[in-house]
Amino acid sequence: MKRVVIYISDHGFGHAARTIGLVRQLKQQNYEIIIKNSNAYNFLKFHLPLHKIIKFKTDVGPVSNIFSEHPDYEKTFSLYNNWINNEQKWLDKETQFFKNRMPDLIISDISPIGIRLANKLHVPSITIANFTWIDILENFPYHKYHDQILDWLYASFEMTDLAIQLPLHMKLQGLKKIKNSSLLSRKISMSKNIILKKLKITNEPITVYSGKNNLKLNLILNNKNTKIIHVYPNHIEINNKKIKNSIEIQNIISSSKLVIAKPGYSILSECINSRCPILTIPRKNYLEDKILCKYGKKLGISNELVLNDSQIIDLTNFSSKKLSMKINENEIQKIENLPSTEYLISEFLSK
Numbered sequence: 616m617k618r619v620v621i622y623i624s625d626h627g628f629g630h631a632a633r634t635i636g637l638v639r640q641l642k643q644q645n646y647e648i649i650i651k652n653s654n655a656y657n658f659l660k661f662h663l664p665l666h667k668i669i670k671f672k673t674d675v676g677p678v679s680n681i682f683s684e685h686p687d688y689e690k691t692f693s694l695y696n697n698w699i700n701n702e703q704k705w706l707d708k709e710t711q712f713f714k715n716r717m718p719d720l721i722i723s724d725i726s727p728i729g730i731r732l733a734n735k736l737h738v739p740s741i742t743i744a745n746f747t748w749i750d751i752l753e754n755f756p757y758h759k760y761h762d763q764i765l766d767w768l769y770a771s772f773e774m775t776d777l778a779i780q781l782p783l784h785m786k787l788q789g790l791k792k793i794k795n796s797s798l799l800s801r802k803i804s805m806s807k808n809i810i811l812k813k814l815k816i817t818n819e820p821i822t823v824y825s826g827k828n829n830l831k832l833n834l835i836l837n838n839k840n841t842k843i844i845h846v847y848p849n850h851i852e853i854n855n856k857k858i859k860n861s862i863e864i865q866n867i868i869s870s871s872k873l874v875i876a877k878p879g880y881s882i883l884s885e886c887i888n889s890r891c892p893i894l895t896i897p898r899k900n901y902l903e904d905k906i907l908c909k910y911g912k913k914l915g916i917s918n919e920l921v922l923n924d925s926q927i928i929d930l931t932n933f934s935s936k937k938l939s940m941k942i943n944e945n946e947i948q949k950i951e952n953l954p955s956t957e958y959l960i961s962e963f964l965s966k
Contacts, residue, residue, distance in 0.1 A: 616647050617719040617964060622729030623652040626676025628848065629881040630724050631655035635662045636801040637743070640957035658848060662863070673726040677751055681877050681922065685900040692758040699767050706735055720964055727771035734774040741960060742775040743799065745880045746785035746903055753788070754902050779959050782950045783880055783910045785903065797953040800884040801865045810870040813862055814853065816842045822867055824876035832875065835929040844871075865889070875920065875928070878907040887916055890942055894920040915943040
């Protein structure tokens with residue numbers, strides 16, 4: 616049995632969400648899978664109960680949120696500098712962890728530690744990405760640590776043996792030996808009727824995905840019977856009533872008439888899979904959000920929403936204007952016809 620170790624970026628939950636989809640696909644190949652992450656540890660444990668999840672800090676990322684005029688550049692570069700300065704410490708710790716049995720493959724999404732560890736252990740590595748941290752940080756204003764951090768990131772990403780480029784991608788700077796794959800996301804596992812029954816509602820809801828931003832929107836609707844679901848990392852609220860939730864977000868999306876969320880690869884890909892329109896609230900002066908919004912418009916699945924200070928969104932006139940999106944099935948089919956990430960990984964391991 617081949618041993619596959621996955622290092623998931625600790626930045627947000629999107630990388631973890633799509634890794635859940637990947638692990639469920641790889642399960643068919645009978646691999647031993649070990650996952651390392653700290654930020655989404657409980658989320659991963661809940662959704663992958665049969666797999667070994669180890670709490671280990673794997674990455675740092677830009678400090679930003681949808682309410683800021685721009686990311687916190689100073690804090691971002693300071694975190695990265697401290698992270699890099701501890702490289703030898705975390706490499707030694709991981710080397711010790713694998714001293715009795717080496718992995719057959721290390722997958723990184725998109726934690727540089729996984730790539731650097733694979734290089735040190737002489738183990739093959741694959742990086743799964745729709746962006747690299749170089750794509751993000753090179754656009755930040757100059758900082759005293761700017762050049763040395765980017766040099767370290769270039770050196771890290773260039774070490775990987777195969778880069779799997781996901782759709783909705785940026786430049787993927789630093790990565791070489793690139794192959795394209797179809798969307799990587801969690802698959803829908805329930806019918807719409809079952810989902811609505813479990814949620815105890817009768818009509819398609821509007822879903823607001825808050826992530827870790829504590830985004831609480833006040834929506835003005837024409838149809839008072841439309842339920843509004845706010846999805847948080849550990850629970851959901853239906854019309855402001857907090858309930859425990861065991862339904863995964865991709866299933867809730869598949870039963871929704873509309874999603875409102877910060878643009879992210881995972882939420883956008885799950886909306887594409889369900890052909891569910893999404894209104895995105897991009898972070899200001901953050902290039903990844905700009906690129907994702909551009910792809911969403913091209914595919915006819917999303918439009919941007921400007922959030923005001925009151926966080927009140929009037930949707931009474933949106934149905935005839937903003938929501939009259941024409942889904943571009945031809946472009947989506949091109950993406951869906953690409954080989955899957957699981958296939959590319961299995962092909963790589965079989966050589």
